[in-house]
Amino acid sequence: MQDFTGKLAVITGGASGVGRSLAFALGAQGARVLVADVDADGLERVQTDLGEQHIDSHTQYCDVSKPESVEALASRAFDELGGAHLVFANAGVSAGEAGNLWDYSPHDWQWTFGVNFWGPLNAINAFMPRLTAQGEEAHFIATSSGNGAFIVYPEQPIYSATKAAVAVVTEALHIQTRTQQSPVKVHLLFPGPHIVDTGIFDSDRVRPEEFEKPEGAPDTGIRTAEDLRKIMEFMGHELRLTHPDEVAQSAIDGVRNDQFWIAPMNPDTKEKIKARFDSILNQSEFPIPTLG
Numbered sequence: 001m002q003d004f005t006g007k008l009a010v011i012t013g014g015a016s017g018v019g020r021s022l023a024f025a026l027g028a029q030g031a032r033v034l035v036a037d038v039d040a041d042g043l044e045r046v047q048t049d050l051g052e053q054h055i056d057s058h059t060q061y062c063d064v065s066k067p068e069s070v071e072a073l074a075s076r077a078f079d080e081l082g083g084a085h086l087v088f089a090n091a092g093v094s095a096g097e098a099g100n101l102w103d104y105s106p107h108d109w110q111w112t113f114g115v116n117f118w119g120p121l122n123a124i125n126a127f128m129p130r131l132t133a134q135g136e137e138a139h140f141i142a143t144s145s146g147n148g149a150f151i152v153y154p155e156q157p158i159y160s161a162t163k164a165a166v167a168v169v170t171e172a173l174h175i176q177t178r179t180q181q182s183p184v185k186v187h188l189l190f191p192g193p194h195i196v197d198t199g200i201f202d203s204d205r206v207r208p209e210e211f212e213k214p215e216g217a218p219d220t221g222i223r224t225a226e227d228l229r230k231i232m233e234f235m236g237h238e239l240r241l242t243h244p245d246e247v248a249q250s251a252i253d254g255v256r257n258d259q260f261w262i263a264p265m266n267p268d269t270k271e272k273i274k275a276r277f278d279s280i281l282n283q284s285e286f287p288i289p290t291l292g
């Protein structure tokens with residue numbers, strides 16, 4: 001798809017970070033946007049800000065972990081707004097894992113899998129039948145992360161597991177739709193090439209009560225990318241950051257170029273991926289990967 005004019009783009013997790021940048025970037029290309037999120041204040045802010053740019057926008061409260069909530073979003077797009085041609089399953093959280101994996105609270109596992117894995121899966125289930133029936137070129141873009149899909153960092157096993165799972169499901173979806181010569185093209189977005197400066201470090205701001213962290217659970221103390229940068233600096237590593245607008249631009253370019261893997265990558269990441277796959281092929285130990 002080269003021309004986004006008048007096309008409806010649905011973006012989950014669009015009240016902040018990468019999703020918010022996507023809404024502005026797609027809007028600037030003439031798309032209409034339907035922004036969905038659980039952050040009601042953030043939704044209001046994004047709608048006001050998009051309006052100031054004269055972008056045709058709609059917002060909807062949607063909890064991607066709940067199938068009925070995503071179904072309602074799809075119904076809004078198709079029954080009220082004339083159909084969608086771009087769907088970004090982007091919402092994601094990080095539970096702030098700290099300490100030993102066997103001590104993590106089940107709430108951390110359940111919440112993160114609910115949003116990061118069930119979110120995209122609920123979007124596939126709600127949108128794919130409608131996009132397919134529409135019979136026109138359309139794009140479904142799921143957000144994974146190199147953290148999990150390409151490299152297993154020891155610091156965030158829950159997050160990594162969700163992102164590996166969503167990558168596997170999306171790759172299978174891509175193969176199925178390609179085999180069927182479906183008009184719906186599937187893409188897998190890996191925000192980067194560096195850690196992206198967004199609200200993900202403070203995902204607890206939208207953590208539901210039912211999944212609250214147990215009293216006294218270990219805390220990373222990291223709430224912003226800047227907090228992480230300081231810790232990395234203390235450990236002798238430089239942390240480079242990517243702006244979410246850059247991710248939005250690579251997503252748009254990836255859609256235009258029909259790329260399945262939309263994965264801007266820095267040389268260090270490539271080295272780590274290579275080391276991991278070499279260790280698998282050679283059945284040898286691998287260097288312990290460090291974030292950055």
Ligand SMILES: NC(=O)c1ccc[n+]([C@@H]2O[C@H](COP(=O)([O-])OP(=O)(O)OC[C@H]3O[C@@H](n4cnc5c(N)ncnc54)[C@H](O)[C@@H]3O)[C@@H](O)[C@H]2O)c1
Pocket residue numbers: 012013014015016017018019036037038039042062063064065090091092093115143144145146190191192194195196197198199200201203206244
């Ligand atoms: N920041 C990075 O370095 C990075 C790297 C790789 C992948 N990602 C992925 O990019 C995506 C966007 O994250 P971000 O970095 O912009 O973080 P962010 O916190 O700025 O944005 C995530 C948005 O998702 C929303 N959200 C959380 N739970 C939700 C739910 N149940 N239903 C609907 N919306 C919900 C949040 O309110 C927020 O607006 C996520 O999938 C994340 O895992 C981020």
